[in-house]
Amino acid sequence: MSKTQNAIISSVRTVMGWVPAQWLPGGTPDPLIERRAAIGRQASRLDGPLKVAGEARFAAEVAMDRLCYAALVHSPVTRGRITRLDTGAAETAPGVILVMTHRTMPRIGTLPLIGITDLSAVGNSSIPIMLDAEIRYNGQVVAAVVAETQEQADHAASLIEIDYAIDAARTRFQDARPDARTPASLLMDKNHVSIGNAERELKRAPHRVDNMYRTPAQNHNAIELHAVTAAWEGDSLVLHDATQMIAPSAAALAKLFGLKREQVRVLSPFVGGGFGGKGLWDHQIVAIAAARLAGRPLRLMLSREGVYRMIGGRSPSEQRVAIGADAEGRFTALLHTGYSVMPPYGACPEPYTLGTRALYGARSFEIMQRHLDLDIVPNTFMRAPGEAIGSFAVESAIDELAHAMGVDPIALRLRNLPERHPISGAPFSQHALGQAYAEGAKRFGWDRRHAEPGTVREGEWRIGMGCATGSFPYARMPGANVRITLRGDGTAVIACSAQEMGMGTATVQAQHAADRLGLPLEAISVELGDSALPAAPMAGGSSQTASIAGAIAAAATKLAGELLRLAGNDSPIAGLRAGEVQLVEEGIASIADPTRRESYRSILARAAREAIAVTAAGSAPLEFLKFAMHSSSAIFCELRVSAVTGEVRVDRLLGSFDCGTILNPKTAASQFRGGMIMGLGLALMEETLFDERSGRIMNPSLADYHIPAHLDVPEIDVIWTGIPDPRSPLGARGIGEIGITGVAAAVANAVFNATGKRIRDLPITLDKLL
Amino acid sequence: MTPISYSRATSVAEAGRLADGAGARLLGGGTNLVDLMRKGVERPSRLVDVSGLSDAIELARSGSLVIGAAARNSAVAAHPLVRQRYPMLARAILAGASAQIRNMATVGGNLMQRTRCLYFADVAGSRCNKREPGSGCDAVGGFNRYHAVLGTSPACIAAHPSDMCVALAALDARVQVSGPGGDRMIPLVDFHRLPGDRPDRDTVLDPGEVIVAVELPASPFAGRSAYRKVRDRSSYAFALVSVAAGLTMREGRIEEVAIAFGGIAPKPWRASRAEAVLRGGPAAGAAFAAAADAELADAAPLAGNAFKLALTRRTLEAVLSELTGGSL
Amino acid sequence: MAIRINGSDVAVPDDARVSLLDLLREGLHLTGTKVGCNQGACGACTVLIDGQRVLSCLTLAAQADGRSVTTIEGLGSGSDLHPLQVAFIEHDGFQCGYCTPGQICAAAAMLREVEAGIPSYVTADLAAERLTLSREEVRERMSGNLCRCGAHNGIVEAILRVAAEHAA
Known part of the structure; x- marks a missing residue:
């Protein structure tokens, strides 16, 4: 994302500002709203x-004649190159049809990286796929075995012998900071936003908070494993894939394999969860190539470990949030800066500061992110990229400021709601966060909260309430x-x-x-x-x-x-x-x-x-270049913290959403709840354990990477304003991601209210509360 | 998974015979072994299914409860005699894994389950002395949140994962085994080994020995016992710390007491030092703290698991306070 | 040598490594049973063996020899859905639908466990003969079935509804 892009988008936005609304999509409200x-x-x-x-039927469930099965071998080395490769034992193992390595992989190009200019650009990485001996990250696929059965393929994969020459790898977050890159833009927005002199305003402010917040790497963990069933029919390819980008994948694969667009058909009628992880990665391409070499239809389902090794997740982050406020609690300075990981061969920034631009007004802003370059599986977008973790930092900071000032955290937020978009000055198409807070607070019983932390106790349990704002842009x-x-x-x-x-x-x-x-x-x-x-x-x-x-x-x-x-x-x-x-x-x-x-x-x-x-x-879709179009939410949480063990049990969770028209209350409520439950995981337990000594993910399993189980999930109350957005089709804005935003902060704020302990480092595991 | 042969043993003797030799493993429910085979940690060539051996749960004339090694975990936890006389054991089993896994896992298999150390499971990428003696231990300087603080050695810090065994340790259970050298009874607390310089050997079983049954002597603790498990997720997760405890009171003082810890040692950890501090003493907070101090005196915490000292102490104190306070 | 699967006898595969899960999905095209981890950590592969819920990924097909297996396909289909299947639709107990067959199979067995008076970790009195199926009980008993879309509330609601109808 370049400076040129900043210039183009900013001039389009400027022009849109002059164009009368009636000329644009959404200029006249969709009649179906009424x-x-x-x-x-x-x-x-x-x-x-x-x-x-x-x-x-999911991607790995299509029956085919003469189907064969593939298993992958991943590099256990983080940087280096293959110096010896012995596939003899694997090739002669029972049932094996072929072994494919960089020596035999058909020569293909690389995928264009995910971008906003070309919709068939869907690559998560620019690293050549099994085309050379170089190892760029731990877990990179280095060989594929194709056999008559999965059992035979798996066993033969274990027989492949590979020696590596090992190079020094960059694996430590803190060590990478001096070389951090400052991108010109984040998705569609300029990265660096500087309005007024925020550092000076912060120093002058009668009330201020200034803290660091840390969030770990996370993985999507859709229950369905990544899987493809690939079949060549002459020179045409039929791919049954678990993907959340069907047409873009088909276009990209056609280019990659030198086919006409009509020669590639991607089918994916049902996907067993995506959350950003089910894009186009190396495994589809390896499977397609192997199917071609084998001359038979082929199925490749990644192991759960394989998903962790070769499908990137959410980047870890370290964020500074500082807020200055005047005596009335009006923000005079809002600073949000920090670091996340995005290797140069990756495509997906973790834009944790984007949400910060739209939520609150302030006299001055200083917002900028830096990217760290580590040798890792390229990270990608995961549910509410940016907002999910950015909202943890900002909404924790506001709670800290409210506590320091002795004011109600909702009142402090409402005092700083902007009339127009605080950075661009564009008018909001529709925005009713205040109403969402009012209705949510009433239904939740916010007035029963004791402002003084650590004052409510029931047996060994300390009880607390917290709230936070969530947000996600319309697109x-x-x-x-x-x-x-x-x-x-x-x-x-x-x-x-x-x-x-x-x-x-x-x-x-x-x-x-x-x-x-x-x-x-x-x-x-x-x-x-x-x-x-x-x-x-x-x-x-x-x-x-x-x-x-x-x-x-x-x-x-x-x-x-x-x-x-x-x-x-x-x-x-x-x-x-x-x-x-x-x-x-x-x-x-x-x-x-x-x-x-x-x-x-x-x-x-x-x-x-x-x-x-x-x-x-x-x-x-020009409407969102003229108007500021954002969904927002007020999240409320009540929980217990054991004074004995530090265990946290969430008893109540409520989300009050302002997302335009709700098209189907039943499925919408489920999507909100689903996002909020992933938010509970983010808050309390989820963490990809990346061993910085080796660059290897150490918990590549659902036993060791905890996602919430039934007993962790309380009944979740969901309400909405339902006010239509006059600028969008049906008056609706998307609801798939906003649910996760704000939840981690609401939990952390409730933990503070229960115990007086402020946890700025996710996940909030019990050891941090002992 | 390497190619395997599969057979079912119809008697203990046959199981011993089939299992005596390199490359053979006894298979109970398979909940741990099959997973380890897929990971390449275990590479047997022959599986001997012993789940058809005795799964009876019966009272012996001695008053002991005898549980056949093939009894499923869920059957033990659901058995009326276990629920009435050894509620600590029922609770411990119910705290473990999931209902599906408890329906599959056998008592014998549970005794034989291996550590959940992340580096132990990572055949391709990590060094582990338990998996490959002499190769080194990547857990010491790595992620050791789930690892042991008591009974470790320079070679290995892995923790034993079982819940059931922690209760068995507190209940003075004995393991009945049969082998080429005859039958023997092994106290549960001696069944598992500390790692020392041979962390690859988890138990004292000799080659060809088969677990036949677990015997529980009559317990005085049914009225005052507990199993409390502390974990990172409220269910379906291994213990960070667990405490099995039972006691009797007499005139306001603790008469008999048995305590075992899970999650903090390479084996189910019978807390004899803590028991000695408590036995005959007052049921008071100071005594509970002194008991925890005594047991944890030799602890060797690491960066990732030092919190377990405080967590163990607090959990023990809370359990003891609960057991001595009310009419449980 | 045969496994009874949804009422039909099926031969035990020659390769002893083949799991019951792989036999169902790849051998018999009974793909309603799902694979989410292949290591006993998610519950998506839950089936019933002799009426008890187990994980088919950790069960070697050979271990099921001589036993009776019921999969989601055997529980109900088409116009003859099991009450739990109907309730899952009504209460939106799923989104992507991938963990769903495992959840439903687990729930079916779980309701029988409750009927048999089998306690759980959160049951206060382990010696009690009768159980009250609270929300917390359902949650603990279903915790072996992970769901990533976050349909937990709907799942619990569906199960409680069926339990209540059954009791009535």
């Missing part, structure tokens, strides 16, 4: 019956296409390549399409998960719902035009133009005179058409 039937209704998941019966991606097929029997099929990882994509878009087309929900079916369908962007940045919704809206407009044309001159709607009609009650009608209408069935029957299909792309 006119809803299926949207907003509690709907069970359409794929529920398949999933509970174990009939939803809608370009390049979302949807096909609507309207059938003569009054049903419709919505089709695009989007992914279903548990967000309820099909369910919610069926609800949307029902309202958009004026059809009953039962009349809508949704096809997803196949790159042969109209291309949808990857699932990332909580953008999928809005992106597809925008495309459905565009396709519906196009459909209306088609219907008008098809209806011809003998229809009650003859002479109307696309802008003068709406799709309602299973037909098309004049907006001005609803009695002028004709049903879909009638139009199609008269035209002797079984179905009509239209494909359209969503409009360019």
